[in-house]
Amino acid sequence: MTSTQISSTGTQSAGGDTHVSVQDLRKTYGSFAAVDGITFDIERGETFALLGPNGAGKSTTIEILEGYRDRTSGTASVLGVDPQHGGIDWKSRLGIVLQSTGESGNVSVQEQLSHFARLYPNPRDVDEVIAAVGLTEKAKTRIKSLSGGQRRRVDVALGVIGRPELLFLDEPTTGFDPEARREFWELIRSLKREGTTILLTTHYLDEAAQLSDRAGVIAGGKLIDIGKIDELGAADARIPVVRWTDQNGTHEERTLEPAGVVARLYASLGAEPQGLEVIRPSLEDIYLELVSAYEKTTDVKSTEKELS
Amino acid sequence: MNTIALGVDRARYETKIYFRQGDTIFFTFLFPIVMLSIFSVAFSSAGKYGTNPDGSGGITAAAFYLPGMIAAGILLSGIQNLAVDIAMERSDGTLKRLGGTPLPVVSYFIGKFGQVLVTSLLQIALLILIAHFAFGVALPTEAAKWGTLAWVYLLGITTSAVLGIALSRVPRTGKSATAVIIPIVLVLQFISGVYLQFSLLPTWLQNIASVFPLKWMAQGMRYVFLPDTFSKVEQGSTWNLGTIALVLAIWLVGGLIAARLTFRWIRKDS
Known part of the structure; x- marks a missing residue:
């Protein structure tokens, strides 16, 4: 599948309501293409997840959109501005949560947030943001004394303190315990309710499924699929599985009518089937299938190249 | 908030x-x-410095070394402090984070300069107070000498701060910053009359040192704190205040251009 096909089927263009628009984005280092022709749009108020293995080009893409890296070719528009030429006003409308950094952290949570709040024209309330990331008890603690997960929450707090219209979250919950992750999801949902547009990269597919409206899957610098979370992957990859056990072992049946299968099973057994499960493939299953299918085709291609 | 107010805010934050x-x-x-x-x-106990032929007069070691230490303080607070600090901030992600906020670059620099100004003023005040009260060094009584102290200090600290910003691009990583910067300022201190008496250095070494700003800052401070009779061991037997101003101004302008051309929030595409 090529990127042009994806863009015509996977995205809808809606003029001024498009917060992020990327056309045939490319970034090369020498002969290596870190981003190899990616096209997608993100609408105002939408939460969009970029998924993909390590080194697939997610962070390079997001850093181009944040203005940190210059693209090699293609076009990019973020809040109507070319990120390569984004000024102070443009930056005041963005919130950026980078992958974790190693700052010395010689200030308290409250000192750093208060300072960053003053950089923005219309910031959120510092104490409210500290409460929203669950650090009220640590507000007066130096950042260097916090745990990794707590420091990550400070990163998130710094990203949202300026009341951004568009929030970039690059692997925001790395190092969170499950409870902290749920709390973080609630925070993101409240930002969504306020209309914040969010671009998220994550390795946690359940997180992407919980938070995002649409997702794009990147592998080898290319966008291999894009669409609504429940429409990703090939249609047959999403077919549910009915699984049960009898004296002959475990049975699985892939079916579009799981209730019918269960009803027939119950009728034929005349009793409750053992270990009955109806499993809908998770986003993780679909994602893994997409990526492995892509890797197989590129392996075949590179082998063909070597042979010819 | 405007650029200046943000800069003052940064200075407070940076000083803390x-x-x-x-x-x-x-x-x-x-x-x-x-x-x-x-x-x-x-x-x-090594005797006085600059005594008359009959052994009278002269000044103590503390009085003799005070001007050089003030000049070294200016150099350290400007060049060493900022070059290491900014190189660390570049490598630990501080600058990357700031570069993603609407903080103007000028406000960032005002903040750095404010921090340098506050800390170096405190440092020099402490040096002078300790020299005077602990080691009995006599302080200048003429207002004109304090005026010279003010302008040599201001020109010196501004030049050092700007050169520190420019030099912060040299270390490749934050970890190597101190290893790259400290030898530079250390050598300068040895050849510019901070630790070793400048007039005792060979002429060729004096000429090399004269290219760099520290020698001139130290000379200006000697004019302020040493008795006038000491001018006879300076190069050309004069305090040469005009050349001090000129050399520092040239380094200031050169440093400003270098800092302006080389400063980036992050090393793009590294």
Whole structure:
């Protein structure tokens, strides 16, 4: 599948309501293409997840959109501005949560947030943001004394303190315990309710499924699929599985009518089937299938190249 | 908030952080004070400096070394402090984070300069107070000498700060910053009359030192704090205040251009 096909089927263009628009984005280092022709749009108020293995080009893409890296070719528009030429006003409308950094952290949570709040024209309330990331008890603690997960929450707090219209979250919950992750999801949902547009990269597919409206899957610098979370992957990859056990072992049946299968099973057994499960493939299953299918085709291609 | 107000805000924030870092407090802030104390005590029995042929007059080691230590303090607070600090901030992600906020670059620099100004003023005040009260160094009585102290200090600290910003691009990583920067300022201190008496250095070494700003800052401080009779051992037997202003101004302009051309929030595409 090529990127042009994806863009015509996977995205809808809606003029001024498009917060992020990327056309045939490319970034090369020498002969290596870190981003190899990616096209997608993100609408105002939408939460969009970029998924993909390590080194697939997610962070390079997001850093181009944040203005940190210059693209090699293609076009990019973020809040109507070319990120390569984004000024102070443009930056005041963005919130950026980078992958974790190693700052010395010689200030308290409250000192750093208060300072960053003053950089923005219309910031959120510092104490409210500290409460929203669950650090009220640590507000007066130096950042260097916090745990990794707590420091990550400070990163998130710094990203949202300026009341951004568009929030970039690059692997925001790395190092969170499950409870902290749920709390973080609630925070993101409240930002969504306020209309914040969010671009998220994550390795946690359940997180992407919980938070995002649409997702794009990147592998080898290319966008291999894009669409609504429940429409990703090939249609047959999403077919549910009915699984049960009898004296002959475990049975699985892939079916579009799981209730019918269960009803027939119950009728034929005349009793409750053992270990009955109806499993809908998770986003993780679909994602893994997409990526492995892509890797197989590129392996075949590179082998063909070597042979010819 | 406007650029200036944000810069002042940054200066306050940066100064607070400065005094929370044990290593900068010692190697930048206290270093000249420690060195002055050591020299004053170690050479206290070695006789007076600049005595008349009959052995009368002259000044103590503390009085002799005070001007050089003030000049070194200016150099350390500007060049060493900022070059290491900014190189660290570039490598630990501080600058990347700031580069993603609407903080104007000019406000960032105002903040750095404010921090340098506050910390170096405190440092010099401490040096002078310790020299006077602990080691009995006599302070100048003419207002004109204090006026010279003010302009040599201001020109010196501005030049050092700007050169520190420019030099912060040289270390490739934050970890190598101190290893790259400290030898540069250390060598300058040895050849510019901070630790070694400038008039005793060979002429060729004096000429090399004269290319760099520290020699001139030290000379200006000697004019302020030493008796006028000491001018006879200066190059050309004069204090040469005009050349001090000229050399520092040239370094200031050169440093400004270099800092302006080389400063980036992050090393793009590294």
